[in-house]
Amino acid sequence: MTVADYMTKDVITVRPTTKVNEAVSLMKDNQIHRLPVIDGNQLVGLVTSGTIAHASPSSATSLSIYEVNYLFNKMTVAQIMTKKVLTIAADASLEDAIYQMRQHQIGVLPVMKDHNVVGMITNNDILDAFLDITDYFQKAQVVQIVIEHDKTGVIFKIGEVLAKNNLNIQTLMVTRHLGEIVVEIHVDPQDGVEVRQVLEEAGFNTR
Numbered sequence: 001m002t003v004a005d006y007m008t009k010d011v012i013t014v015r016p017t018t019k020v021n022e023a024v025s026l027m028k029d030n031q032i033h034r035l036p037v038i039d040g041n042q043l044v045g046l047v048t049s050g051t052i053a054h055a056s057p058s059s060a061t062s063l064s065i066y067e068v069n070y071l072f073n074k075m076t077v078a079q080i081m082t083k084k085v086l087t088i089a090a091d092a093s094l095e096d097a098i099y100q101m102r103q104h105q106i107g108v109l110p111v112m113k114d115h116n117v118v119g120m121i122t123n124n125d126i127l128d129a130f131l132d133i134t135d136y137f138q139k140a141q142v143v144q145i146v147i148e149h150d151k152t153g154v155i156f157k158i159g160e161v162l163a164k165n166n167l168n169i170q171t172l173m174v175t176r177h178l179g180e181i182v183v184e185i186h187v188d189p190q191d192g193v194e195v196r197q198v199l200e201e202a203g204f205n206t207r
Contacts, residue, residue, distance in 0.1 A: 003094060003097050006125050009118070009119045011036060015037065016078035017077075018037075018077045019072070019073055020052060020073075034108050034122075036085075041115070043110060043117050045083050046108075047080065048108075052080065088100060133173075144183070144184050146206070154183070157202070161198055162195065167188075167198065
């Protein structure tokens with residue numbers, strides 16, 4: 001799974017000279033919250049709903065709405081954008097993107113290929129990826145298999161047991177939460193009870 005598999009590909013960008021009110025309109029019209037700032041072919045910044053809100057006068061200001069709009073009509077994106085922008089390569093793993101976003105507490109990474117912005121990966125894209133990977137929209141029964149003694153061939157053995165009984169695995173994931181190894185499989189809804197039965201007969205601990 002690479003970033004390119006799940007990124008948003010149709011990226012709307014602005015130039016450093018774009019007026020802030022134009023950027024606001026672009027975000028509103030396209031229902032987005034972030035705009036990469038491109039100078040020539042180079043990424044030079046990122047403007048977000050947050051940076052625009054930070055640049056806005058506080059509610060305690062004596063400025064009228066007309067005066068605020070006037071200021072935003074004069075102010076350019078270059079004056080308020082974030083200049084130090086973390087990015088990620090299109091062929092990087094999705095896990096690398098998640099790690100960067102968690103480490104730096106950010107919600108978006110521009111995606112780069114050959115020094116050009118080719119996409120954006122956001123928290124929502126990653127949540128969509130998780131639903132896709134887990135086959136969430138496919139009706140299934142979840143069976144968890146606790147692996148007490150990990151060894152080579154465990155996954156093969158699980159598949160072999162189910163194949164011999166003509167039972168299908170829709171998706172399979174391995175988790176290691178708090179040291180416990182759990183193989184989670186999604187099987188056809190009507191097969192849940194039988195899957196547990198044949199696995200337990202083969203010596204596996206299910207739940």
